[in-house]
Amino acid sequence: MDLTVNRNGxxxxxxxxxxxxxxxxxxxxGRALEFLSPVLDLAIRLLIASVFFKSGLTKIESWESxxxxxxxxxxxxxxxxALAAYLGTTAELGLPILLALGIGTRFSALALFVFNIIAxxxxxxxxxVGLKDHQYWGLLLLxxxxxxxxxxxxxxxxxxxxxx
Numbered sequence: 802m803d804l805t806v807n808r809n810g811x812x813x814x815x816x817x818x819x820x821x822x823x824x825x826x827x828x829x830x831g832r833a834l835e836f837l838s839p840v841l842d843l844a845i846r847l848l849i850a851s852v853f854f855k856s857g858l859t860k861i862e863s864w865e866s867x868x869x870x871x872x873x874x875x876x877x878x879x880x881x882x883a884l885a886a887y888l889g890t891t892a893e894l895g896l897p898i899l900l901a902l903g904i905g906t907r908f909s910a911l912a913l914f915v916f917n918i919i920a921x922x923x924x925x926x927x928x929x930v931g932l933k934d935h936q937y938w939g940l941l942l943l944x945x946x947x948x949x950x951x952x953x954x955x956x957x958x959x960x961x962x963x964x965x
Contacts, residue, residue: 842951845941846906850897852938853913857893860886875923885923892916900945903954910945917942 860867867886871877877885892912900909921927921935950956 839952842945842948843903843953845945846900846903846950846954849910849913849938849941849945850901852897853893853916854897854901857890857897860890860893874926876925877919877923889916889920903950903956906950906954906956907946910942914939914942914946 867890868883871882871886871889875882875885877889880888893916896909896913896916899905900913917935917939921932924931927935
């Protein structure tokens with residue numbers, strides 16, 4: 802790389818040389834971010850799936866306690882406590898698997914987003930920290946809902962394979 806300057810103060814590469822290099826650097830950075838985007842999509846899906854799946858495992862670990870919570874603590878609108886417990890546990894165990902694998906990703910993200918809202922509404926004693934956690938999870942679910950599953954998903958593979 803020649804950094805010599807002529808008597809007019811212009812580099813040997815010409816007046817646009819440094820600008821062209823800066824533009825090329827920005828383009829390279831953009832390509833690197835595009836390369837990492839599917840990894841971030843997958844990381845978001847795995848993080849959210851882990852949170853909800855672990856909650857479902859906790860519920861089946863002590864089913865009697867879960868039923869008691871739904872009967873006495875949680876105020877799920879429009880559903881009987883036992884039905885809410887079964888549906889909630891099923892959602893927390895099934896939807897995260899679909900989300901993690903990227904199968905029906907937008908549906909899974911939407912269903913978990915609605916589930917997250919219902920969980921927040923149903924538990925009146927939710928602490929400020931707990932509320933912030935639910936907001937964080939909701940935001941990440943919205944990212945997946947609006948952005949899609951990314952390239953590291955079964956959805957992407959199936960779309961490329963069958964919808965060409």
